[in-house]
Amino acid sequence: MTQAYVVHESRLVSEEVDTFSLGRETTNAQLTQRYFELDALRVIAFGVLILYHIGMFYVLDRGWHIKSDEQFSLLQDVMILTNQWRMSLLFLISAMVFTVVLYRGYEKYPSRCLFSLSILGKRTLRILVPLLFGMFVIVAPQVFVEWTASGKLQMPFIDFYLAYINPNTDLFKEKQSIIRLLTWNHLWFLPYLFVYSVLILLLFPLIRWVGVVKSTLLDSLPLFSIIVVTLMTYIWLELRTAYPTTHDLVSDWYSHAKYFWVMLVGMVIVLRPALYTAVMRARYISLTFAITLYSVIILDRHDMLGATGELMESSFSFRVLVGVIVVLNHWAWLAAILGFGQKYLSKPSKVISYLNRGVLPYYMVHQTLIVVAAFYLSSRVSSTLAEFLGITLITLVGCAITFEIAKRFLVLRFLFGLKLKGAQKSE
Template identity: 25%
Template structure:
């Protein structure tokens, strides 16, 4: 693998985490019962957001898997886990103690006499909230070490050879969606909850599949090149999957003919089609279009992690006041976007980046 830099991973990581930020900016206005909600909501906004929910985190876990494999081939397993302790576990604790409590305070403001009262009651409750993504990553990184050793076994080499043969076919990698569908629908039948808890296997194993795919795909150069080579075919599958998704989403009422359990199974099926075909398409086109890493991308890639940790609490605080304005959704949402973005970036550049203590607390490398 050498010292090659997969620039497409940097691009996708920054773009997708910013997409997560945009998603949370618009959550108060889609009628979905978030931390802070506007009185009026937009059905169109909700119809759009539910689609993109099938793409962002799945691809981010894929990127995390690929990045883990790259790092594990440069350092020992012990060094890898030590690094992840400092860059994942420590920021998770900091986030749960310092960053998450304001969200709960503004969501349940009548239950507290003030923000200090909320901190005194919530700081040590260790509520991960939106930082569940980091919890998942910690568990997946622990699994990555033995999995990386497994990838070097004779059995894994045989499996990699078969995967490479499959990837030669234009729709070969997309056909793996059948495995994802079987796994997800089976787990959802047993554990239908959408709770973002690591114990909820219908969610955690689904995301683990994407993490493992990142490790397996980047382990095989021919498979990674196939993502680029067959990107147009995967785009066609992605478009078809999107049409099927919205055809089911806007379907007439079929409750009289199809049980609730079966309707949920069909929903998870169409969601999985979009997730897998979207992943293949995003990585394939990013491999072609994102060959270079400009200087700004290096800076963005550095701050994107503390940006993720901070963003939701800052959005919730501003949203609490903005939704009370006598204005339309467009004015409120744009105001929330600009104000929360400005505060996130300012906080990172003035309070986090310049100091080693805060750099360590938020997962940045010590200078």
């Protein structure tokens, strides 16, 4: 392989999951530096997610768990902008990190089978345990608030909670799933990431081959982009309508195809240093494509491009064109964000390092804080601006307090997916 990968001697030495502190050796194997840009992009992506969910409380004609009486149509354009890449970016970064961890383990671990089992065990502890804790404890208040605000539920929280965790409950049978009232709501990213990680573990011997091939064609960003957009367009055309997004894991085939493909793309990028560099160098081109195509999408949403709806129904060629526009917009944003991140965020930052350690607790509690804060403030604050600022402040402070408390107690570290060994020293 033209460039070896190692993990920095800090947090990823033990293959910690979701800790984006990576090492990258130069070709002379003398200087190791960390992928600080992935730390920063991860923090930014989760920050955007928090603001997105606050925006969902105020955006017009977009269903959510709880809605403000004061809603704004212009927010729809902003939501469409971030919808194109916010979750894909998280899957992309996760894949890039996971690839480095796996590559190092395959090269240095005595038994690849034992290494895979070790990684699977760590992923279970760092993903599934927080997921179960979140479903049983963190998500419950937002479900209670949602149904109370809609007038469907009129009982104390403790009575609701006992029904919520009861596998034999008769409450809201029409809303029950195979696990009854239990739900993961915004935590759907965790089970999806776990399943994709298992698939990548199985496929990694084949995926690793991509980094060994010496053909320069694999490092051509135009060719790589054509491959990415072509397959994603096929996914968009074939699965988007047949399998609309549900986040139920079992039948969410469009989301699975989209996000798993994004993860494979991230793996190839990190296995091909020249390709990663090409993404950085083409950042302005990617940004130009992203802004231009996003503008086209917004113009169409405001009915400024004619009868596109009728053409979508009658013309397959037009559907393909629309698919290419949507998918290329999606890829262009990812490439631009990754490129600018590599160029300008590849330096250490104490703030980013701190926030990067806390993103999982932030992610786990942020939506419940938003929903509860919005429900409480909506009837007590007359100003929409004051309400928005209050929700934002309560959410950010609540996330910060949660992380600060969680990292100080071993049991909470375990439940929130934080590193257990050397906890006080590393913090």
